[in-house]
Each structure stands twice: as structure tokens, then as C-alpha cells.
Amino acid sequence: MSNESQIVSPSTNPYSSEHASVRAELSEIDASIRTASVFFVVSAIGWLMIGTVFALMAAFKAHEPDFLGAYEFLTFGRVRSAHLNAMALGWGNNIIFAVGLWIMARLCRSPINHKGLLLIAGIFWNVGLTIGIFGILRGDITSVEWLEIPKYATPMLAVSYALISVWGVMAFRFRKGDHVYVSQWYILAALFWFPWLYIVAQAMIIWFPARGVVQSLTNWWFAHNVLGLWLTPMALATIYYLIPKVLGRPIYSYYLSVLGFWALAIFYNWAGVHHLIGGPIPVWLISAGVVASVMMVIPVIVVGLNHHMTVVGLHREVWRSPTLRFIVFGAISYTLVSLLGSAMALRSVNEVTHFTHFTVGHAHHGVYAFFTMVMFGGVYYMMPRLLKREWPSAGLIKIHFWGCAIGITIMVVALQTGGWIQGLQMNNAEIPFLETVQNTIPWLKARSVSGLFLTVGHIAFAVNVFWMLFAAGAVRAKKEPTLLTKEGGVA
Amino acid sequence: MRNIALLFCGIFFALAFSYTGLLVTGHIQLGALEPSTETLVPSDEDPSVMVMPEGETLYPLIPSGLAEQGKKVYIEMGCIYCHSQQVRRQGFGADIDRGWGPRQTVARDYVRQDRVLLGTIRTGPDLAHLGGRYAGDSGRDWNHLHLYNPQIVSKGSTMPPFAFLYKTQEIINEPSARALDFPPDSEYGPEPGYEVVPTRRAEALVEYLLSLKIDYSLPEAPIPE
Numbered sequence: 029m030s031n032e033s034q035i036v037s038p039s040t041n042p043y044s045s046e047h048a049s050v051r052a053e054l055s056e057i058d059a060s061i062r063t064a065s066v067f068f069v070v071s072a073i074g075w076l077m078i079g080t081v082f083a084l085m086a087a088f089k090a091h092e093p094d095f096l097g098a099y100e101f102l103t104f105g106r107v108r109s110a111h112l113n114a115m116a117l118g119w120g121n122n123i124i125f126a127v128g129l130w131i132m133a134r135l136c137r138s139p140i141n142h143k144g145l146l147l148i149a150g151i152f153w154n155v156g157l158t159i160g161i162f163g164i165l166r167g168d169i170t171s172v173e174w175l176e177i178p179k180y181a182t183p184m185l186a187v188s189y190a191l192i193s194v195w196g197v198m199a200f201r202f203r204k205g206d207h208v209y210v211s212q213w214y215i216l217a218a219l220f221w222f223p224w225l226y227i228v229a230q231a232m233i234i235w236f237p238a239r240g241v242v243q244s245l246t247n248w249w250f251a252h253n254v255l256g257l258w259l260t261p262m263a264l265a266t267i268y269y270l271i272p273k274v275l276g277r278p279i280y281s282y283y284l285s286v287l288g289f290w291a292l293a294i295f296y297n298w299a300g301v302h303h304l305i306g307g308p309i310p311v312w313l314i315s316a317g318v319v320a321s322v323m324m325v326i327p328v329i330v331v332g333l334n335h336h337m338t339v340v341g342l343h344r345e346v347w348r349s350p351t352l353r354f355i356v357f358g359a360i361s362y363t364l365v366s367l368l369g370s371a372m373a374l375r376s377v378n379e380v381t382h383f384t385h386f387t388v389g390h391a392h393h394g395v396y397a398f399f400t401m402v403m404f405g406g407v408y409y410m411m412p413r414l415l416k417r418e419w420p421s422a423g424l425i426k427i428h429f430w431g432c433a434i435g436i437t438i439m440v441v442a443l444q445t446g447g448w449i450q451g452l453q454m455n456n457a458e459i460p461f462l463e464t465v466q467n468t469i470p471w472l473k474a475r476s477v478s479g480l481f482l483t484v485g486h487i488a489f490a491v492n493v494f495w496m497l498f499a500a501g502a503v504r505a506k507k508e509p510t511l512l513t514k515e516g517g518v519a
Numbered sequence: 520m521r522n523i524a525l526l527f528c529g530i531f532f533a534l535a536f537s538y539t540g541l542l543v544t545g546h547i548q549l550g551a552l553e554p555s556t557e558t559l560v561p562s563d564e565d566p567s568v569m570v571m572p573e574g575e576t577l578y579p580l581i582p583s584g585l586a587e588q589g590k591k592v593y594i595e596m597g598c599i600y601c602h603s604q605q606v607r608r609q610g611f612g613a614d615i616d617r618g619w620g621p622r623q624t625v626a627r628d629y630v631r632q633d634r635v636l637l638g639t640i641r642t643g644p645d646l647a648h649l650g651g652r653y654a655g656d657s658g659r660d661w662n663h664l665h666l667y668n669p670q671i672v673s674k675g676s677t678m679p680p681f682a683f684l685y686k687t688q689e690i691i692n693e694p695s696a697r698a699l700d701f702p703p704d705s706e707y708g709p710e711p712g713y714e715v716v717p718t719r720r721a722e723a724l725v726e727y728l729l730s731l732k733i734d735y736s737l738p739e740a741p742i743p744e
Contacts, residue, residue, distance in 0.1 A: 098682065103679055105599070109597055170634075171595075171599045172634070220530055242542070293529060293534075297538075301541060306605075308628060310548060383603060383641035385640075457616035469677070
């Protein structure tokens, strides 16, 4: 170990594994997955930027309906759906393939083979998605929420997904050592759950439409589980892997990990029906969804407690490490958004929040403040190890963090306050509907402002990543870890 | 965790459980639901069994071909991302008080639809009963103007204009019967000597919107007197 890296405390030094043999093995695994993971990170960032542009357009259109109103392919319904799919399947899935597969390979102590094939599968995923997003914009959108991509692009997505997940399963199959860590359970489960959800939903809604509202049931079983059984487990796996890794301290309780995992596995997948409360669906099905949503309090509290107890007392290290600053922001958001989600599933609360911007705020609270922030943290940890170089700029990381943290906070607060008022007014037939619409406009403008903050954060992130990839000279030679505060310092 | 078989079984059965509980049983309960007459009568053979009287209309109605084409336009435009098509029961929300429908909608209202567009957001009003609220020729005219630019008939709306579904053409001899009837001095009207006419897609879309009606009872959901 070089002298420079001994300056930082061992607990935040990313190269802190005690044994040279462990470091050598991890290094070998990192080298085996480098090309594929870097490809997925770059693709993810590309989609993040595309998704951001669509997001800004949709957000602006929501209060300025004439903005770009003359172009059919940029009408609100399509731009908004292009945004959702670019973010969920472009940013979300690519970053999961990058970070999730890498964590799986490391924990299984199993280098990746046939990496050329993995890369090809990854290219197919992104080509399929590009076709899909073009399809949405040209009017082949399905108008099924979370499944907007037209029929001609989805088989390619399903096949390339199945191929990519094979590497995760194979890493697990050829793992070394007896013990299977909690992150591996989550990743293995999610790799298996997602294709099941996707294929069933495609079959029952698009290819062989089920009778009437059975489609809607399927739709929300799928759409809520994209969050619950795909994005959430992958982000939790990342949190479980990186908090102990950076702090050099084991997870607080093995038993809480077990309880949290199984409670999530059992309850989350029933919860989606709460999107149909008050709808033309048998009440017993909706009640099942409400019960499951409330039961989600158990895994959320358990996981939150487990993470909190692992971090407690080391808050200064959390604040100093780029990885943990993002990851802990995400972990706290997970607790908040999940508890709020359980409350929103109660019929009396849902009567107000359903059909309003409150739900949009909630969705971003989950997918952005939780999932995306955690994945940013994962990238900050993974890239220096894959590329064997450091982040060029701590300043850009700070801009990234503050842009995203402030942006998403404004968005969630604005949409949920505005949405709550909108819901109360919508349920009061004395107030003309048009008036309730106009009362949402200031809150929608606040969302557009939040989008600008997020955009600044994303640009800082992208610049830092590409600077690092094409680094030369002093940046490339930089040895000590890029940390956000000085030893013992504040802010 | 060391018991991999248990881990895998758990992962499998967790999702299998909700798949069976929500989708398979949902399908068993609703998958064979058929259109029905508005009321049922006791059967001749066994008065304890209720049957549909013969010769009466089955609801929901089969939509017209043009309305079906219009539904495609509704899907292409992503209308569902601002408009729902479901009416909540009296006492839960204000759907019925707002006139969005005379009764709550039930599963049978959707059995003829290949793509069900319940929607989950009401940035704009619910459309389940739009054709009941804006009926006939005046309803058709209103919808065309509203689609061309919502500001014409609904000042301050946040709905985007769909003017690209219309074409502006020079009036040759007689004005077209299909031309949009703008209010006098409307700032959105065409230049003198020109008129705005709907394309086939706009006509289909409006036909679809007018076909959205909950003006019939079902045995399980009668319209209250």
C-alpha cells in the first residue's frame, strides 16, 4: 500500500482489506467484469441524460400546455412515457446490470467468463430499448402503465434480459465458500423475479389480453413489483454490501437481515393492488393489497434498524465518503417512502391521494431518492476499483450530491403538498374541477425547478465519470481516495 | 444462509403465492364475466335461479367500428396519463357528485375491451361517462374545439392542444359541413377564407369519446332512481 493512502483513516480507505490475497482475488474479479460493467455504466448515464431531457419537457408541459404542443411525437403522454421507460429500463436496468452483477461476482468470489457475450447481450438490451423509446414517440405506445414499449421491441428486451441475468446466476452457481451473504439473496431473487413479472404481464395484457379488469390487476401486480421486487432488492443489496465495506464494520444483525428479506419477499408482491382502491375490482382483492402494504412496515423497520445500527457512531465517515453519503441518503429515503407508502394504501388516505400528483411524488421518492441515490453511491465505489484510478473531482461529487438531494426534496415536497390539496379539492364537488387544476400549477412549477437542480447534479456526475474514463496525467496518477471532507473536518 | 434449496424455494413460492392469489384467482373470478341485461328475472324452470330475460339488450354495448378506431388514437396519444375511466362509488370521493357518472363502474363494464384503460391519475377529469355529459351534435362540436385547443372552451386548462389532428384549408365555394364552429372573435380561429376540419383520426377519437357512457344499469350495479 502506498504511503499516500495511509493518510486517511483505515475505516474509510477503500483499499482497506487486511489480506493481500483477498485484495488480489477481488482485483482479479474486478478485471474480469471491467469491460461489461463500464459499458453498462456508460449506457446507464446515457439513458439518465436522455430521461432527464424528457423529464424536463414533460414537467414543463404540465404547466405550459402549449410548449412544443404542435408536435405529435412530443405530446405529453408520449414524452412522459419515454421519460419513464428511459429511466426505469435504461438508467435503472443498466445500472443494476453494472453494480448488481459486479457485487454478485465479488461476493461469490467468481470471476466472470465469456465477457464478450455479456457485452453483446448488453448491446442488444440497449438497442431493444432504443427501438422501444422511438416506438413510444412515434405513436406505437401501448398506454399500459410501465409497459408502454410496443410489441415489436419487447421480445428483444426479454431475451437480452434473460441472457444478462444468466451471468448473475452462473456467478452464484460457481460461488466459493459456504456462506451466502444477504446481498446475494436479494440479487438472486430479483434476477429471478423480474423476468417472471415481465413475461406474465406482457402475456396477460399485450399478447393474449385477459378479460376486462384482470388486465388492470396484472398491470399493477407487475408495475408495483418492478419497484418492489426488482429495483428495491437491488438497491438493498447494494446498501448491505457497501455500508460494511466502506466502514469496515459488519452488519449489525444477521437475524434482522433474514427477517427483512423474507418479510419483503412475502408481502411486497401482494401490495400492488392498492393502485386500484375504489376501482371496479372485487373488494377482497383490494383488501389483500391493503393488508400487504401495511405489513410492509415490518421489513422496512427491520432493514432500516439494521442499517442504522451498522452506521451508528460513524456519521462523520458517512459524510466524508462519496459512496456512503449517497447510500445513506438512499437508505433513509427507503424508510420514509415505504412508511408513507403503507399509509397511502389505507383507504381513507388513498381516497385523497389517489388520482393526484401525490402519487407521482411518491413514485419519485422511491425510484429516485431511494433507488437512484443508492446506485449513484454504488458507482462511486465501483468505478475506482474497476479502473484502478480515483475520481478526478471531489467538487463535482459535491455538486452531484447537493443538486440531487435538493432537487428531489423539492420535488417530493411540492408534488405531495400540491397533490394532497388537489385530492381534498377534487373530493369536494362544490369546487369546480378547473379550479382544482389551476391550484396545482404553482406546485407543478416547483417540480420544474426541482428538475433543474437534478439536471445540474446529473451533468456533474456525467462529467466526473467521463473525466475519469479518459483521465490523463495528474488525474490518472492520483492515488489517494477522493473524499468529501478532510480528516476530522466538517462539511 | 447456507441452505440454498430453501432459499430458492422461498424465492419461488413468495412470488408464486401472489401470482396465484391475485392473478389466477382474479382470473377465475372475473375471466368468464359476460355482458348482461340490465336486470335479471326468475327462471321459468326454477324460480330461485335468476336469468337474463330473452331479447333484451346486452350491456356494455359493442362499440362501433369508428369508435374502436378512435380508441386507437386515444391510446396513441397517451390520454390515459391524465384521464381515468372509472367511477368510484358514492361516498368514496366525489366522482358521482361531480357528474362523472350516474353510478360506480364495475368489472362487467370493461368486459368487451381488449385494452382496459382504467387510468390512475386525474390531471384532467374522469372520462368514463364523457359521452353522457357531452352528447349529440353539440357534444361533438364541443369535443372537437376542445381537442383543437382546450383554451377555446375551457380557459385555463392544462391540457395540451391536439391541433395536429386537424387541418386548416382554404374555403373553396361552400364551407365544409365538418368545419369547426369557432366562437365569434376566437383568437384560435383560422384566417378569413380558411376553415379548420378534423382529420379522420380526430373524427374517430371524438366518436370514441362520445361512446364512453355509463347510461345503463347492470344487475350488480343499478343506476339509483
